[in-house]
Amino acid sequence: PLAEYEHLRRRIRTNTMEMWNFFSNEFGKLRSKLVGDKPELAEQIKNVLELGVEHKRSLINDQDRLRKVDGYEGWRHAESKDLSDLVQKRFNTMQNPKDCDSARKLVCKVSKGCGYGCQLHHLVYCMIVAYSTERTLVLKSKGWRYHRGGWEEIFQTVSDTCTDYDAVHAKMWPGSPDTLVVNLPIIDSLQPRPSFLPLAIPADIAPRLKRLHGDPIVWWVGQFFKFLLRPQHDTQEMLNNGLEKLGWKKPIVGVHVRRTDKIGTEASLHELREYMSHVEDYFRTLEASSNGTTVKVPRRVFLASDDFKVIEQARKQYPDYEILGDPEVAKTAGVSTRYTDGSLNGIIFDIHALSLCDFLVCTFSSQVCRVSYEIMQAMYPDASERFKSLDDIYYYGGQNPHNRRVVIEHKGKNANELTLKPGDLVGIAGNHWDGWSKGKCKRTGENGLFPLFKTIDDVTVVDLPTYSNS
Numbered sequence: 001p002l003a004e005y006e007h008l009r010r011r012i013r014t015n016t017m018e019m020w021n022f023f024s025n026e027f028g029k030l031r032s033k034l035v036g037d038k039p040e041l042a043e044q045i046k047n048v049l050e051l052g053v054e055h056k057r058s059l060i061n062d063q064d065r066l067r068k069v070d071g072y073e074g075w076r077h078a079e080s081k082d083l084s085d086l087v088q089k090r091f092n093t094m095q096n097p098k099d100c101d102s103a104r105k106l107v108c109k110v111s112k113g114c115g116y117g118c119q120l121h122h123l124v125y126c127m128i129v130a131y132s133t134e135r136t137l138v139l140k141s142k143g144w145r146y147h148r149g150g151w152e153e154i155f156q157t158v159s160d161t162c163t164d165y166d167a168v169h170a171k172m173w174p175g176s177p178d179t180l181v182v183n184l185p186i187i188d189s190l191q192p193r194p195s196f197l198p199l200a201i202p203a204d205i206a207p208r209l210k211r212l213h214g215d216p217i218v219w220w221v222g223q224f225f226k227f228l229l230r231p232q233h234d235t236q237e238m239l240n241n242g243l244e245k246l247g248w249k250k251p252i253v254g255v256h257v258r259r260t261d262k263i264g265t266e267a268s269l270h271e272l273r274e275y276m277s278h279v280e281d282y283f284r285t286l287e288a289s290s291n292g293t294t295v296k297v298p299r300r301v302f303l304a305s306d307d308f309k310v311i312e313q314a315r316k317q318y319p320d321y322e323i324l325g326d327p328e329v330a331k332t333a334g335v336s337t338r339y340t341d342g343s344l345n346g347i348i349f350d351i352h353a354l355s356l357c358d359f360l361v362c363t364f365s366s367q368v369c370r371v372s373y374e375i376m377q378a379m380y381p382d383a384s385e386r387f388k389s390l391d392d393i394y395y396y397g398g399q400n401p402h403n404r405r406v407v408i409e410h411k412g413k414n415a416n417e418l419t420l421k422p423g424d425l426v427g428i429a430g431n432h433w434d435g436w437s438k439g440k441c442k443r444t445g446e447n448g449l450f451p452l453f454k455t456i457d458d459v460t461v462v463d464l465p466t467y468s469n470s
């Protein structure tokens with residue numbers, strides 16, 4: 001019953017947002033059609049939308065307050081700590097075998113030909129494979145393009161006792177169960193592709209995770225970051241000093257604006273005002289208290305970007321906002337081919353600060369944005385709702401198919417819409433954030449739009465080692 005209660009509570013919240021996305025977009029379209037010929041009708045619709053958004057904020061605010069008083073908040077915190085402790089203990093066991101010489105190992109080269117966020121995802125993928133095949137992860141990081149001295153000078157070693165391996169007899173993935181040392185290629189060229197790749201979660205903790213968290217895979221990925229990104233002393237100092245210099249204070253919304261080389265190739269341009277409208281909505285939702293006690297919440301944003309001009313623009317255009325962020329750091333964002341030592345501190349800091357925010361507004365097409373969201377999961381029992389992506393839904397590069405299961409019948413009204421029966425699986429490709437998502441119905445093979453609220457996430461669960469003698 002608790003699992004069902006939690007599931008329903010989260011579903012109501014997500015679908016409140018979906019409903020508002022739907023109505024605001026449909027009415028918005030109507031309004032633009034009427035503005036020329038029927039200005040008074042267009043004006044009426046504008047008024048409906050203005051009150052409508054207040055409705056939405058009030059509903060979301062009440063739901064968030066309900067969560068705090070429903071009697072389960074203590075359990076959520078305890079359960080989340082318990083699960084994290086369990087998983088971190090397993091990581092420690094797999095990384096520190098009693099006899100290193102005879103321990104089976106998985107070798108992962110840190111350098112991948114891409115940016116920092118992308119390389120972090122590469123490392124998590126390596127560690128997921130190591131965990132799933134009960135191998136000790138060994139990192140090869142000397143000459144790392146972000147820091148020649150290697151990963152271990154920036155973050156703590158992934159093992160205290162077992163970092164050497166017999167490179168001469170190493171075999172390429174998959175090897176066999178008794179192969180002592182296996183070299184792992186990047187996820188893009190992994191053959192065969194195992195079932196435990198994201199978005200899968202381990203079966204033995206799946207019921208607990210699904211009960212606790214709105215998007216279990218993001219929690220799972222976040223746990224790997226919690227282990228991998230334990231900073232070395234100097235890195236910790238750098239992070240602390242950076243926060244102090246900025247004048248870090250909560251509440252704060254994190255905004256990441258990815259520009260430069262990404263635009264037109266992997267993402268489209270979103271104007272600053274689009275990000276900021278969601279930031280303002282977040283603060284107004286906080287203020288939409290129904291008990292009349294809420295005072296005005298100070299508007300504070302941490303803004304990170306690879307384009308320093310965005311930070312200067314924000315300060316000019318939003319004088320009522322305190323904009324934390326450093327254009328000089330943005331200038332070090334060596335994108336494309338220039339990922340170097342100089343840019344490393346900047347991106348480590350920006351991701352760290354983004355993950356410490358109460359809420360994130362960014363584009364999930366950027367790995368910087370997704371990494372920040374994943375790391376954030378380790379700081380709350382369930383931070384799955386603490387984001388607004390202006391483009392993609394959450395995904396993990398190289399993931400296995402992401403399916404939704406239909407729970408409410410849908411009869412498509414035109415050729416663009418899918419017709420769905422309860423029980424159908426839909427491979428989801430994206431959310432247009434207007435009430436409609438895009439996907440492919442596995443039963444009919446058709447591609448098209450469907451209302452997200454008629455489906456639930458179909459979480460992939462796989463049997464994995466349980467490290468039970470640890």
Ligand code: GDP
Pocket residue numbers: 114115116117118119256257258262304305306329330332333334335336339343346347348350365366367368
């Ligand atoms: P993606 O290209 O946005 O998906 O993410 P990647 O992390 O793979 O590559 C982008 C790279 O650009 C980052 O790793 C950084 O080096 C740089 N970059 C992008 N956005 C920022 C930012 O907000 N701050 C800083 N310091 N660097 C950034």
